[in-house]
Amino acid sequence: MRLSHYFLPVLKETPAEAQIVSHRLMLRAGLIRQEAAGIYAWLPLGIRVLNKIKAIVHEEMNRAGAIEILMPTLQSAELWRESGRYDDYGKEMLRIKDRHDRDLLYGPTNEEMVTEIFRAYVRSYKQLPLNLYHTQWKFRDEVRPRFGVMRGREFLMKDAYSFDIDARAARRAYNRMYVAYLRTFARMGLKSIPMRAEAGPIGGDLSHEFIVLAETGESQVYCHKDLLDMPIPNEDTDFHGDLESIVRARTELYAATEDVHDSARFEKEVPPEKRLSARGIEVGQVFYFGTKYSAPMKAVVTGPDGKEVPVEMGSYGIGVSRLVGAIIEACHDDAGIIWPVSVAPFRVALINLKSGDVATDKACESLYSRLTTAGIETLYDDTDERPGAKFATADLIGIPYQLVVGPRGLSAGNVEIKVRATGAKHEMPADAAVEYLVQGN
């Protein structure tokens, strides 16, 4: 993409309303624009990141055997009356009346609807296990939306729902999502730690939050340091097999958010040198809640013994739009964002230090053409800005590799690659630079 043909409205000033660094950087780097309190439009750079995060989430859901569907944003109030949550949910639920005065609501979550879908079609344990997921916009009418996309009102969430014949099978379904989440966040360059959590309004008796550590995190968390260094299950992990050992190795170690933290237990179970207390951001949560929805909503299946039982369920959320903010909280410096390669809006920022100079333009055009032909997403800064402004923009928007081309380097036969994360600079001939960037060093 040529910057001269792109829409990248970076801001020079830091917006006064943004209290946390990810919100500030998302506004300054032209990722989002607020359209109403807690409601954002995603600008070109922002939607590219959002799409990449969503793609990683979906790949890992599919790998774990979950099946994509897509439920609508608006739901009938009737469904929520069946589960008993319509009155419970309070003012965070956005309630709507249509032209015929029927009660609708903007879905804050989808347990009821997916249970309705399940019960309409599934009759037998032979059709289980089943895990259906979707990524859809949701709405929670927060009384005080803030922190940009970290606590917005309209937000994008991936939510998966598992259906099993009994508690044992449901536990296996829970483990599959638990392991999929470890992989998902790791692929985004994040170190996530599953922590025992309260189930809250979803209900149920087993739940983990996946927490990313960041100095600016929203809540205090406490855990055993070994959780930080455990290997991530690789992509050949057999999701049909037994994942209990992977999960148990983690759940055996103390890890809790401040809501459920027990300092006596923490000190008893964790040796002093292994105690970690830090700030964290929740990026996902998994729940096992048994028959909380299937029983009242009569989602029953026939078991091997011919008897009908309510299906055992769990739900599994990932805050897709929230992750954009969480990744920035974990990956930035004073100059701006430092995107992990896997979610970066572009892999390479090609910086022309002297637009209009024939040799420099020619070298840039050649590099741009070779990189894009090789499938490397490249943002080519072909504008008339001064080099300093171009560097500042590239740093701010956090493209992993800057490929810098100017008359002086070219006369020595070289271009320069700057690695955004480390600041390391490498001079090399153009051919070597293309090879370096295509190989993904």
Next chain:
Amino acid sequence: MRLSHYFLPVLKETPAEAQIVSHRLMLRAGLIRQEAAGIYAWLPLGIRVLNKIKAIVHEEMNRAGAIEILMPTLQSAELWRESGRYDDYGKEMLRIKDRHDRDLLYGPTNEEMVTEIFRAYVRSYKQLPLNLYHTQWKFRDEVRPRFGVMRGREFLMKDAYSFDIDARAARRAYNRMYVAYLRTFARMGLKSIPMRAEAGPIGGDLSHEFIVLAETGESQVYCHKDLLDMPIPNEDTDFHGDLESIVRARTELYAATEDVHDSARFEKEVPPEKRLSARGIEVGQVFYFGTKYSAPMKAVVTGPDGKEVPVEMGSYGIGVSRLVGAIIEACHDDAGIIWPVSVAPFRVALINLKSGDVATDKACESLYSRLTTAGIETLYDDTDERPGAKFATADLIGIPYQLVVGPRGLSAGNVEIKVRATGAKHEMPADAAVEYLVQGN
């Protein structure tokens, strides 16, 4: 995907509420489920088709130089008061009050919001031309939603918005979308005909509807038959160049929907043997409306002469969810759907005629593995159903190629490929079948 692990709730009976063939087939083939009047959940097969249609639309938008963004579903009423449409829009607009009693609405379209985004960042003609598009769920509170996704209330639309310095440049922007639309629909296996149309509630003085012919179409259309046989601009089309000749070759020929049809002109301009009168379905519409929104909303840019002028705008819609229905209306027979390959949920249905038979299972597993490794999306019917039921399902859900494997064929060293669209059957060895399917014959 193994059918035994999939979620494909096909219905044996034709649902009584469905009046048109696409609605009936979408329910029977397990593509969608109604969750409220005019509000649908997309089941696994349905979301696969929807995703493919969206991907084609985006590829062609990008090719034509449009830039992806994503605007939220909910909008502030304030914006629509600025343009004057808040009161005009009537009961089709779903109006919402949040917990603080602020007026929101579920966006039926995004002219106002995109104009607000534009005016916040763009000041100079040097930043033009600009075309921003997004694909987002929208809501129109139809008094009588019907025909499934063809006239739903919550629907997925791609809408693009162009911004130009003057009417001439705006016309070029209009032509780029016009040509992109020809390519987009052709890639989905559809023959679309652009027809002069009324601008309706969007406003403006130049508009074309893109109509797909189908016997069951919603409206009568009239056009010159030569429009059916014009070549589609190829993928090397230079969207920076002059597209006027491509557009003019079409607009010179008579083509009108019944709303604007002029039978005297039709008979005068079109020789009798070239007159076509048929049923059609609208799948997209393009509008040039000049300064209708930019003037009241003060979206102005400085021109080369230093003077501020309101920007010239157009908007360009494609009914992404509607297209699923439209494609089925155009592509089906008595047995079910006939998906064009480019939008098919799977390319190949692998049918095991005797699950449990060792040799047949082994042959199927090998084919399944080879096809998926080659990147061919394959739905493997590994269930215990009778062959007749498997054939009926494969026909119903419309997978382009059926790869049929049974003991009798195997003993002669053969498998069978059935082409869903033509019914043609080809016996060949397994190796040749894989080659046939991978090559995309």
